[in-house]
Amino acid sequence: MRIRFDRGTLVLEGEHAGEDPRRIPGAAWDEERRAWRVPAEEHEALIVRLAAAGVRISDDTGPALLDGEWTIPVLRWYQRDALEHWAAADRRGVVALPTGSGKTIVALAAIAKLAVATLVLVPTRVLLDQWARTLAACWPHPIGRLGDGDHQVLPITVATYASAVSWAPRIGDRFGLVVIDEAHHVGAWCPAEVLEMLIAPARLGLTATPPEDPRPLARHVGRVVYAKRPEDLVGDGLSPYVLETIPVVLTREERQHYREHRARFSSVYAPFVRAAPDTSWSQFVRAARQTRSGREALASWRAYRSLIAYPAGKRSALTELLARHRGERTLVFTSDNATTYAIARELLVTPITHEITRTERARALERFRSGEISVLVSSQVLDEGLDVPDADIAIVVGGSASRRRHVQRIGRVLRPRDGKRARIYELAVEETTEVGYVQRRHANLDATIGGGP
Amino acid sequence: MIRDRHDAPEQRDLRLYDATDIPWIATVVDHVVDARGQPWRILRERLEHSSIRAPRVDAILGALRRVLGGNAERARIARRLRGVVLGHAALDSRQRAARLDAASQLLGIDPPEVDQLMWIDLASERPVSLPDGRPEERRLAAYANLDRIQRAVRRARELRLVVWGEAHELIRTAKRHGLLVTVSRGGDATVLEIVGPLALFHDTGVYGGALAGVIPLLADLARFELTVHCDFGYGPSILRIVPPVLLPPVVPRGKPSLAASLARDLAKAAPALIIERDPPPIAHATALSFPDLAIEHAARRTWIEVIGFATEQYLAAQLARYAAAGVPVILCVHDKRRDTVTDDDPRILRFHGRLAAAAVLTRL
Numbered sequence: 001m002r003i004r005f006d007r008g009t010l011v012l013e014g015e016h017a018g019e020d021p022r023r024i025p026g027a028a029w030d031e032e033r034r035a036w037r038v039p040a041e042e043h044e045a046l047i048v049r050l051a052a053a054g055v056r057i058s059d060d061t062g063p064a065l066l067d068g069e070w071t072i073p074v075l076r077w078y079q080r081d082a083l084e085h086w087a088a089a090d091r092r093g094v095v096a097l098p099t100g101s102g103k104t105i106v107a108l109a110a111i112a113k114l115a116v117a118t119l120v121l122v123p124t125r126v127l128l129d130q131w132a133r134t135l136a137a138c139w140p141h142p143i144g145r146l147g148d149g150d151h152q153v154l155p156i157t158v159a160t161y162a163s164a165v166s167w168a169p170r171i172g173d174r175f176g177l178v179v180i181d182e183a184h185h186v187g188a189w190c191p192a193e194v195l196e197m198l199i200a201p202a203r204l205g206l207t208a209t210p211p212e213d214p215r216p217l218a219r220h221v222g223r224v225v226y227a228k229r230p231e232d233l234v235g236d237g238l239s240p241y242v243l244e245t246i247p248v249v250l251t252r253e254e255r256q257h258y259r260e261h262r263a264r265f266s267s268v269y270a271p272f273v274r275a276a277p278d279t280s281w282s283q284f285v286r287a288a289r290q291t292r293s294g295r296e297a298l299a300s301w302r303a304y305r306s307l308i309a310y311p312a313g314k315r316s317a318l319t320e321l322l323a324r325h326r327g328e329r330t331l332v333f334t335s336d337n338a339t340t341y342a343i344a345r346e347l348l349v350t351p352i353t354h355e356i357t358r359t360e361r362a363r364a365l366e367r368f369r370s371g372e373i374s375v376l377v378s379s380q381v382l383d384e385g386l387d388v389p390d391a392d393i394a395i396v397v398g399g400s401a402s403r404r405r406h407v408q409r410i411g412r413v414l415r416p417r418d419g420k421r422a423r424i425y426e427l428a429v430e431e432t433t434e435v436g437y438v439q440r441r442h443a444n445l446d447a448t449i450g451g452g453p
Numbered sequence: 454m455i456r457d458r459h460d461a462p463e464q465r466d467l468r469l470y471d472a473t474d475i476p477w478i479a480t481v482v483d484h485v486v487d488a489r490g491q492p493w494r495i496l497r498e499r500l501e502h503s504s505i506r507a508p509r510v511d512a513i514l515g516a517l518r519r520v521l522g523g524n525a526e527r528a529r530i531a532r533r534l535r536g537v538v539l540g541h542a543a544l545d546s547r548q549r550a551a552r553l554d555a556a557s558q559l560l561g562i563d564p565p566e567v568d569q570l571m572w573i574d575l576a577s578e579r580p581v582s583l584p585d586g587r588p589e590e591r592r593l594a595a596y597a598n599l600d601r602i603q604r605a606v607r608r609a610r611e612l613r614l615v616v617w618g619e620a621h622e623l624i625r626t627a628k629r630h631g632l633l634v635t636v637s638r639g640g641d642a643t644v645l646e647i648v649g650p651l652a653l654f655h656d657t658g659v660y661g662g663a664l665a666g667v668i669p670l671l672a673d674l675a676r677f678e679l680t681v682h683c684d685f686g687y688g689p690s691i692l693r694i695v696p697p698v699l700l701p702p703v704v705p706r707g708k709p710s711l712a713a714s715l716a717r718d719l720a721k722a723a724p725a726l727i728i729e730r731d732p733p734p735i736a737h738a739t740a741l742s743f744p745d746l747a748i749e750h751a752a753r754r755t756w757i758e759v760i761g762f763a764t765e766q767y768l769a770a771q772l773a774r775y776a777a778a779g780v781p782v783i784l785c786v787h788d789k790r791r792d793t794v795t796d797d798d799p800r801i802l803r804f805h806g807r808l809a810a811a812a813v814l815t816r817l
Contacts, residue, residue: 006762007631007650013764028653032635034767037653060789165659169631169650193651193659295507322542338494341575345568348543348552350535355575360532364539373540 001050002058005173008197009037010046010061019055040172041220043199061199063117063176064155068140070112072105078228079106085226086110086204093225094183094205094217099411101233103206104131107179108138110204116176117155119200121164123182123189126381129358131158131181148358161190168197177202180221184209184404187216195220208411209404230414238414241422245438246321248313248429258432261304268297308429309398310339317427318343321395322375325423329368329391332377333409335398340379343397349375352382382412390417396426401440469601469698470512470594477505478590481513486587494577516596518576520588528574534560535571595701603668605692606681607661611648613680614667615639621731621743623670625710628761630663636734636741643734643741658684672700711808712745712759715785718810719748726750737774744782750817756782759808763788772800783816 001021002013012021013035021027021036024046030037038046043061050057075083082095083106091114097103111118120135122128125148132143135156144157146167153171178198183205186192195203205221214224230238250258272284288294322330334340337353344351350364350373367373369390376382394413399405413422428438470478484503488496493514500510538556543549553564562570572578606612616623620636620643627634627647635646647667649660661683671677671694679694709717716728732747735756744756756775763771763786775782781800788803799816 004762007633009650009653011762011764013766026654030633030650030653032633033762033764034770035764037650039651039654165662166631191659193657196651289508299501319542319544323544326544327541338577341572341578344539345572346549348539348549349541350539357528357532360535363536367540375542 001055002060003043003046004060005040005199006033006035006037008040008169008172008193010040010043010199012036012038015058016056024049039196040199041196044201061173063174063200066111066115066117066139066141066155070108071138072108072112075105075109076102078233079109082106082226083109083113087113089222089225091177091202091204093203093222094207094210096207096210096224096227098228098230098233098238098414099208099408100413100415101228101238103181103208104134107181107204107206108135110179110202111135111156111177112138114177114202116202117174118157118177118179119164119171119175119198120156120158120179121161121181121190121194122158123161123185124381125160125354125358126352126361127181128158128160129362133362161185161194164194165191168194172197173199175200177204180205183207183217183221184211186220187211187213192216192220209407230411239416239420239422241410241414241424243410243424243426245426245428245442246317248311248317248427250308250429250432251312254307254311255431258304258307261300261307262433264300265297265304268293269301304432305335306338308432308434309335310342311429313429314397314427315346318395318397319347321393321425322347325393327374328393329371330375330393330395331382331391331409331412332375333382333394333396333399334377334379335400337379339398340377343377347375349373349377352376352378354381382409390415390420392420392422394422394424396424398427398434399437399441401437403441406441469598469694471697471699472591474594475590477509478513478593481505481510482588482590482593485514485517485581486583488581489583490580492572492578492580496581497577512597512601513593515600516593517588519596519600520592521583527579530570531572531574534562534567538567538571591699592701595699598699599669599701602671602694602698603665605683605685606665606668608658608685609661609664609681609683610656610658611646611652611682612664612667613682614645614647615678616643616645616674617641617676618674619731620645620734621745622673623667624743625712626670626706627663627667629710630660630666632660632663632667636743637739638736638741669700670703671698672703710745710759711785712757715757715759715808715810715813716746719746719813722810723750723814732756735775735778735780737777740774742771742774742778744780748817753781753817755817756780757785757813758782759785761787768801772798783813785813 001019002015004011012024012027014020024036024038026042027036027038047057047059078097079102082097086093086095095103095106107120120131122131128145128147132145135143135158139156142154144152144154146153146157147160147163153174159167175198178195178200180186180190180203184207186195186205203221205217210224210227211217234240268288269284272287273279285298288298318332332343334343340351340353343349352361352364364373364376368376391413394409396409399409410424413424426438428434480503481500484496484500488499501507534556537559538552543552550564553567556567557564560567573580614623623645624634624636627645632647632649637644647664649657649663651657651659671679676696681692681694683690683692713730716730719726720728727749729747730745732744734741734743742758744758746757748755748757758771768784768786771784772782783800783802785802785804785808787805789805802812802816804812
């Protein structure tokens, strides 16, 4: 039986008498190419099945082996444990460790151990650059990149999820291991089909926050084989921290605007939800766009959210906190890019957004590491995965009710250092919807990591 | 015109922009012209207070950004300024002014200008500029239509395209995007059924981007029917798109296809050959084959089809089809396992990497 890779699938052709691909479970007939196909991720199972049936296999696929010496930091106890659990699970599964605990190092050790061509999937261009740099520092050969304008495929290649969608059909047979960073996105931001198009039998997912619905991840990567919570690692893998919520009061004028816009929005939204309690937000938006009052309600929703994103009270609180922690490495998190740029413009601090290029971002992070600058401000880019060592202070100027996002943000300042005690401040505008957001984040946070030690 | 038919009782008509939309597009363009030199966010704020609905404004501003293109020079200036000015937090107006003054002296730019230029590369902060003058409303409508159709197709599971006229480039483009294209004859038209390979196993929207890559080519077709099977999150829908549709002109592909490179190499190697690119399709029963070249050599005409990937069963079927039509053919097949000398059938030329003109010439 001849097996070839084509466009994210395996094409099966009988070469000898009695070899009939249609008998392979799951094989589908492609009328256009007159071929039997199975998804590429079935490769290993297919080989095992055919070999067991005594079928002679002519396999045109096959990932390259890696050579060269690796330079990897000594693994911490939990990183070593994680690697062993993953290897014991037949080199498939998810390692769930808190942000800042060194998940990347687990992946580096896995790649070095398997010594097989590896594809690393990451959600953002920022992480693409970070992974490529980290790998280049540990392995003596160039690292391929797919995304952010790069399209070079090498035995170790880092690809953004978006680039992998278009590249997996072409290169899905070249890798024996796939590492999925921020693996909780599998099935959504990272389409499960990308993993279907890869033959890689070894699969390692990394996350700080396993998804509530584990099915896509379990099916295409494996179950969670090792998990530790921040409290398990405090004092060893993570820094202790203090979390403080700072109430912010709107000015009289701001409050009046907030109430007007909120009332205009509620006058449309509340009856809509009463009439159709199971309706989703996107369904409401679609319906609201059809009427003048609906469009005005949406405009008011945008207006009051924009108002509480960065009112005068948050401005003063932020300035005061930055003055209190002058010179300490501080990450400022906002709810949107407009606020990020407003803060950057007013305080002349560096914004990190998707619009800031790779070179400029790398330079900013380097200056932050060296202490040349002490403040970075971002709405989303700093949320996940970005390696920002030794940040001591996080100031959450705005955000959503998302537990995952909040845990990721807090994790940014929990990288351990001798004597370090991280401080996290959250600004919440009183008597607005933001209070509810903060309460939901805290409730979820308590459930997740048991609050600050 | 796009008609939306789906299982839900709600029926919706989505309309593409045409000549009747030119007046309100002209109003948007008036605002754009008035906002020259101001940041884009100011333009947006002004348009929010106009009578034009937000989705229409978004569509035309999106088209305008596409027409205006790159911002490399602005980015260079802004990056340099940010590198000089941004640092520790400037916690009061005195510190802020001092920082801007220092940068101003270093770079020879006025402090207020430093403040503005520092952000000119950002989408919302860059100033509105119209280097080629007032943009034409019809052109913006065309780009907005293209964007609108592509957005719909990005949610698509499969496309069915009925084409009257040239279909070679459509087929090549779809295949280049990794899609499966089943071609058949439908009366006097060519019918293309386009899906992604994983659609053989389950319903998938992952090929939406690839399917959308075919859409710009519709501009070259005087007559077509596009049927899009998609899901906008409220159940399956079927959109049907037929001309007249205002679309921007097709931009020629940068990298030549394998067939185009082969034609060029053949012409260079044997100037006496008469080479026809994209000859008419060869019909056999309800199926159609699309040879890439027809070559006249020593009073004999030979057709060439370049095939990226094929099974033996597919090659046998293709050879049978051409033979049934009485057409001599050479099938050039990409195959990394075998080279050109090992194949027994002279009508099959296997190659790996570049398709050599010399190898084709020996088969003519």
